[in-house]
Amino acid sequence: MKATARAHTNIALIKYWGKRDESLILPTNSNLSVTLDGFSTETTVHFREGLKEDSFLLNEQKVEGAALGKIAVFLDKVRALYGKEIYAQVQSVNHVPTAAGLASSASGLAALAAASSKAIGLSLDNMELSRLARQGSGSASRSIYGGFVEWQMGEREDGLDSYAVQIADQSHWDIRIAAVVLSKTVKKVSSREGMRRTVETSPFYAGWLEQTAKDLQEIKQAIIAKDFEKMGSVAEANCLRMHATTLGANPPFTYWQDTTMRVMQTVQNLREQGIPAFFTIDAGPNVKVLYLPEDEAKVKNSLQAMEDVEDIIISKPGSGISYM
Numbered sequence: 001m002k003a004t005a006r007a008h009t010n011i012a013l014i015k016y017w018g019k020r021d022e023s024l025i026l027p028t029n030s031n032l033s034v035t036l037d038g039f040s041t042e043t044t045v046h047f048r049e050g051l052k053e054d055s056f057l058l059n060e061q062k063v064e065g066a067a068l069g070k071i072a073v074f075l076d077k078v079r080a081l082y083g084k085e086i087y088a089q090v091q092s093v094n095h096v097p098t099a100a101g102l103a104s105s106a107s108g109l110a111a112l113a114a115a116s117s118k119a120i121g122l123s124l125d126n127m128e129l130s131r132l133a134r135q136g137s138g139s140a141s142r143s144i145y146g147g148f149v150e151w152q153m154g155e156r157e158d159g160l161d162s163y164a165v166q167i168a169d170q171s172h173w174d175i176r177i178a179a180v181v182l183s184k185t186v187k188k189v190s191s192r193e194g195m196r197r198t199v200e201t202s203p204f205y206a207g208w209l210e211q212t213a214k215d216l217q218e219i220k221q222a223i224i225a226k227d228f229e230k231m232g233s234v235a236e237a238n239c240l241r242m243h244a245t246t247l248g249a250n251p252p253f254t255y256w257q258d259t260t261m262r263v264m265q266t267v268q269n270l271r272e273q274g275i276p277a278f279f280t281i282d283a284g285p286n287v288k289v290l291y292l293p294e295d296e297a298k299v300k301n302s303l304q305a306m307e308d309v310e311d312i313i314i315s316k317p318g319s320g321i322s323y324m
């Protein structure tokens with residue numbers, strides 16, 4: 001009972017930023033991402049009779065404590081679906097440089113959902129797989145698919161209607177996403193804690209929720225029409241509004257550091273030079289820049305010329321789950 005799966009990470013263009021149910025990981029708003037071809041996790045799960053507990057090797061390092069606990073809790077959901085107490089050896093190889101500020105939990109939990117369900121003998125379709133991955137980490141629900149993906153928030157309390165669907169596959173549009181790696185990043189508030197504090201205490205949260213539903217509709221039209229300026233400007237505005245909510249939280253916090261804002265300024269300067277480039281930022285100081293292939297040299301040169309920018313990692317829209 002063994003299987004291996006690969007999943008790519010994704011970058012939200014309309015942010016998931018708040019839960020209506022913490023234990024089932026149900027979001028307060030529908031959201032949308034693009035899966036990246038540059039970053040992936042391969043996970044092998046081997047269920048074996050006689051094992052007394054789950055074990056986890058990440059990049060050949062034994063993982064214990066809370067990180068192992070999170071995997072075991074997730075595998076409990078797979079065991080419950082299958083209806084049998086059987087433990088597993090899990091091995092993951094992460095091709096997501098954490099320094100790039102990309103959430104490896106999205107590709108990690110999506111690959112785990114696919115490999116564990118297949119290994120135990122469940123043949124889940126993508127909807128069921130997305131629903132399972134969601135219970136590991138919300139953004140993982142989107143990595144089941146390639147290209148442009150919407151996580152529909154759903155209405156049901158049991159979450160059966162909260163899963164991702166593909167809006168357009170990775171061949172739909174040849175855009176570029178550059179992850180700007182900063183040389184120094186400060187310890188950040190985790191996305192889970194950040195969204196919890198914001199939902200519970202920020203007076204700006206209601207405004208965020210109302211506007212993000214409109215942003216989602218607008219960006220979907222822009223993606224289908226391949227209107228890059230519209231897609232980029234909606235994504236950048238949505239990101240700024242998400243981060244504005246954290247400033248109103250109690251206690252207030254921000255994920256941005258000085259370099260973050262300098263990269264934002266560089267992107268806005270590119271636009272003043274007539275180059276369509278837009279930024280988005282998640283629960284950390286790193287910036288991702290959206291641009292078109294023909295502008296790659298100018299965008300890269302502008303970003304690489306900056307102090308404290310260590311590297312630029314470029315991705316195209318990537319593919320969804322695959323089994324090896």
Ligand SMILES: O=C(O)C[C@@](O)(CF)CCOP(=O)(O)OP(=O)(O)O
Pocket residue numbers: 011012014015016017025031103105136137138139140191192281282283
């Ligand atoms: O990716 C996005 O939509 C926006 C964010 O990256 C933040 F900017 C949130 C990702 O949250 P995640 O790590 O999935 O949280 P979990 O469900 O508590 O595990």
